[in-house]
Amino acid sequence: MGSFGNPDIVEMQSDILIIGGGMAACGCAFELMRWLPEGVTVRLVDKAAMERSGAVAQGLSAINTYLGEQDPADYVRMVSNDLMGIVRDDLIYDVGRHVDNSVELFEEWGLPIWKQPGDEEKTLKQGGKPVRSGKWQIMINGESYKTIVAEAAKKALGMDRIQERIFIVKLLLDAKESNRIAGAVGFSNREDKIYVYKASAILCVAGGAVNVFRPRSVGEGMGRTWYPVWNSGSTYAMVAQVGGELTMMENRFVPARFKDGYGPVGAWFLLFKAKATNVKGEVYMETNAEMLKDYPPYGLAKVPATCLRNHLMMKEMREGRGPIYMRTDTALQALAKSYEDEFGPKEAKKKIKHLEAEAWEDFLDMCIGQAGVWAGENIEPEKVPSELMPTEPYFLGSHSGCCGIWTTGPSDLAPPEWQWGDNPPEAGKDPAPGQKNYNRMTTVKGLFTAGDGVGASGHKFSSGSHAEGRIAAKAMLAWVMDHKGFQPTLSKTPQQLAEEIYMPVRNWMEHKDYSTMAEVNPHLITPKMLQMRLQKIMDEYVAGVGTMYVTNEQMMEIAVKKLTELKKDSAKMMARDLHELMRAWENFHRIYAGEAHLRHMLFRKETRYPGFYYNMTYNFVDEKNWKCFVNSKINPETGEWVAFKRAHKDLVTKP
Ligand code: SFD
Ligand code: AMP
Secondary structure, eight states: OOBTTBOEEEEEEOSEEEEOOSHHHHHHHHHHHHHOOTTOOEEEEOSSOGGGOSTTTTOOSEESOOOTTSOHHHHHHHHHHHTTTOSOHHHHHHHHHHHHHHHHHHHHTTOOBOBOTTOTTOOTTTTOOBOBSSSSOEEBOOTTHHHHHHHHHHHHHOGGGEEOSEEEEEEEEOSSSTTBEEEEEEEESSSSEEEEEEOSEEEEOOOOBOSSSOOSOOGGGTTOOSSOTTOBSHHHHHHHHTTOOEEOTTOOBOOEEETTTOOOOHIIIIISOOOEEOTTSOBHHHHTGGGGGGSTTTTTSSSOOHHHHHHHHHHHHHTTOOOEEEOHHHHHHHHHHHHHHHHOHHHHHHHHHHHHHHHHHHHHHHOHHHHHHHHHTTOOTTTSOEEEEEOOOBBOSSSSOOOEEOOOOOTTTSOGGGOOSSSOOOTTSOOOSSOOOOTTBOSSBTEEOOGGGBOSOOOOHHHHHHHHHHHHHHHHHHHHHHTTTOOOOOSSOHHHHHHHHTHHHHHHHHHGGGSSOTTSOTTOBOHHHHHHHHHHHHHHHTTOGGGTTEEOHHHHHHHHHHHHHHHHHGGGBOOSSHHHHHHHHHHHHHHHHHHHHHHHHHHOOSOSSTTTOEEGGGOSOOHHHHOEEEEEEEOTTTOOEEEEEEEOOOSSOOO
């Protein structure tokens, strides 16, 4: 039996390894088991418990991608516009044409999906019409959404193929074949055990990155953020460290959210038709509409891009016309009046009660903290408005952001430069022609991703991430079948890997008696302190909330220097128990994700996403020179980063 500081080492091998247990992982697991050929082995490893892990842990109240009768090409147009034109149409179209089937499965597995009057008894598959909150979004009773989706994945895989509460620390390249994935290594956060995995194909789907920037809620509300605190950039960091090409890491998502509780706004804007106003009651989307003309065509679209909606809101805050309010009161009152006019007072009363319940349920389903704020502050949303606030930045590739990893696209849609197999492209070069393509493979052979992992293709949300996991599953099976003879070889022994992982534990054991307090010890840094230092740098120099999302080239150069020092000092991080060991490794991942973001921001000489961040050295959109992907890559041997452009291509005609 292992003990703290002296863990057991367990070696495991499977053809396929899934890292993560979120929406993409569950989709992949489910799809793999539909096709799994005899003799092919699979393993899924999640740092938490699949039933409540990842971004959908709390549940959701809407599924934001369900196309129904709409054309996937229109979906591509919407996503492209929302992300200021620089996206991969092939990847988005691919999600669009597959996503509905995942939603239909969720319903089959027990997820209640709201239906229009008269269609309550019909499933989506039977032609039941969903209640749409917006053009692409449908309403659900989704408190148990993740539980339902995870149950189906667990049932498909069987628990003997699943390991929970194991944090993957790094991916491992093959010792014999260059740029070829061979395995991963992690540790249990419950037992003194290190796990060394070998595999022929790996899906790295550990979600986006939260807590890289200083959150608005600090001491009093530490841990309160909008995106899931548990996702710490592992996807981007681990893939980058083995040389996988990243794309659009300069993109971030700064959602406008209900202040302090981080309650999402979509249902309020789209379903309840609420307006957001400044302190004078002016609708800034109307009074500041002129500003959109600076950003054609994205600003002049019917629905201006998410960052531009922020851009108009932030002007009000900067010029002292805050707070910004979501007018829940006038929206609910207007709906109540329309019920009275249509149904008369008695029937209307019932409907209004139901409406108010829905307003609360929107938060109770996916952001309980916001319902807590309303209750704690005696807010009755039908009577008073609630404050909105732009949050700290997050990195994600599945919601209204598009940072992530550069992958292949579907063979029938992607142009040749976005397809590869055994001979992935080098930095800035095109892949060799005529290769068999494997959809959603990164530029590392055998390494795949999906969901928040795939860059330049946002607005997949929960359903699209699940569908993308399924897409990757099929390609991974093809990869495994086509590389049957592959025997992964690791360049380090399991003992060497274990020593690397337990470094923070060794630090603690060696130096703990130097002082009486862990926080005051020149040899040690607690993960909590290191995280705060990272967040301070990112906040103050890389356009966090502290500077109202503003930075410039000189400030970012300072951040590069500070991050370099931080990285050196991170070798002193300590861990007093397994939980703290996980916190330490989360920070190593956050640092890489933050550094990638910073390096991409420095490379892109324009402000492509006003409202998400402003680079005041180049505070404009430059369509001529910068309508291109910014990609980057680390040399896994030297650790050196390079950033470079890749050409953008529209596959779907845009207005
Ligand atoms: O309201 C490791 N999302 C919404 N999607 C919708 O469809 N509708 C909504 O209503 C949505 N909204 C919303 C959403 C998210 C959140 C947090 C809120 C509100 C409050 C977005 C989706 O949830 C999101 O797009 C998908 O979940 C992304 O899927 P995926 O698979 O890429 O990530 P994941 O589900 O978070 O899973 C990550 C997994 O990785 C594990 N993990 N495992 C091992 N080792 C490591 N080092 C690991 N690091 C992480 C995690 O435990 C998890 O299992 S609304 O705002 O619009
Ligand atoms: P959110 O609650 O902000 O995460 O948004 C949920 C969904 O609604 C996403 O698909 C958003 O793109 C969309 N959405 C949110 N606010 C607006 C808005 N003001 N106009 C159009 N779409 C929106």
